[in-house]
Amino acid sequence: MKSHVLRPLYVAILVLAVALIVRQRLVPEGFGAHERGYMYGWHNMNDEQFWKKFPVKYKSSDYCKECHDDKHSSIMRTPHGVIQCENCHGPALDHPNEPPRLPIDRGRAQCLRCHYPLPYPTSGRQNIKSVDPEEHNPGAECSTCHDPHNPNLEGMK
Ligand code: HEC
Ligand code: HEC
């Protein structure tokens, strides 16, 4: 083979060798996708203790049931039963220790996140009943008339 073909080939092989050596030195042993495949992406198994201590932000509605059973049993009978409490009240963190209370957002924007009419015919989003905020009781908080934990129209305040 002509040397003008071989020389760049040697350079390419050298670059590849250097990259492999550097990778072997820098990437820790436990790094990879491991037995659960890509479910948790690439991670370092040696950090297991670190992740065990990692504070969980969201606890799910089952956690709230313990102390707010009234809200939980009410909402579960309604179309809002599919929404996590923390979707509206934010992450539980270490509530009721810290924070002792979770925020309550009574703003119209909170509800319009899901109830604003969006013209996406092929997505499930359009199946959620929508109201035009300019027409539907403008200026008043939605929760003055609708109970967010019992949004059934029969259950209106
Ligand atoms: C171990 C019991 C406990 C659990 C579990 C719990 N809470 Fe609470 N929560 C409390 C207490 C106690 C208060 C303060 C009550 C008060 O002052 O009226 C509170 C207050 C709140 C408030 C503010 C009420 C207000 O009137 O200002 C909201 C909202 C709330 N919790 C939502 C949640 C949600 C959502 C969850 C689940 C992610 C949850 N809580 C889980 C005990 C709990
Ligand atoms: C769709 C949004 C939404 C969801 C989902 C939701 N909430 Fe609420 N929550 C509100 C709003 C808005 C208020 C204020 C209601 C009012 O002023 O009448 C409120 C008020 C509260 C309060 C304090 C006021 C009171 O009446 O005692 C607690 C406690 C609470 N929610 C707990 C929960 C729990 C527990 C869940 C899940 C089982 C939940 N919420 C799900 C929007 C929501």
Ligand code: HEC
């Ligand atoms: C002054 C009271 C009042 C306020 C404030 C109010 N609504 Fe309503 N809402 C009603 C009444 C009454 C109905 C049933 C009759 C109708 O469809 O207009 C209704 C119906 C609905 C429906 C069902 C529509 C359907 O097609 O069946 C949704 C969803 C709704 N409201 C969401 C909201 C949202 C989101 C807000 C805040 C941005 C809000 N409402 C503010 C009184 C109110």
Ligand code: HEC
């Ligand atoms: C995370 C998305 C989400 C948020 C936020 C949300 N909703 Fe809903 N809402 C839904 C879904 C899903 C349904 C069930 C599908 C339907 O009936 O449209 C529903 C249903 C309703 C209905 C119709 C109940 C019936 O009997 O047909 C009303 C009224 C309503 N929501 C009011 C509110 C109000 C008021 C708020 C704010 C406090 C709110 N929603 C916030 C998703 C949401």
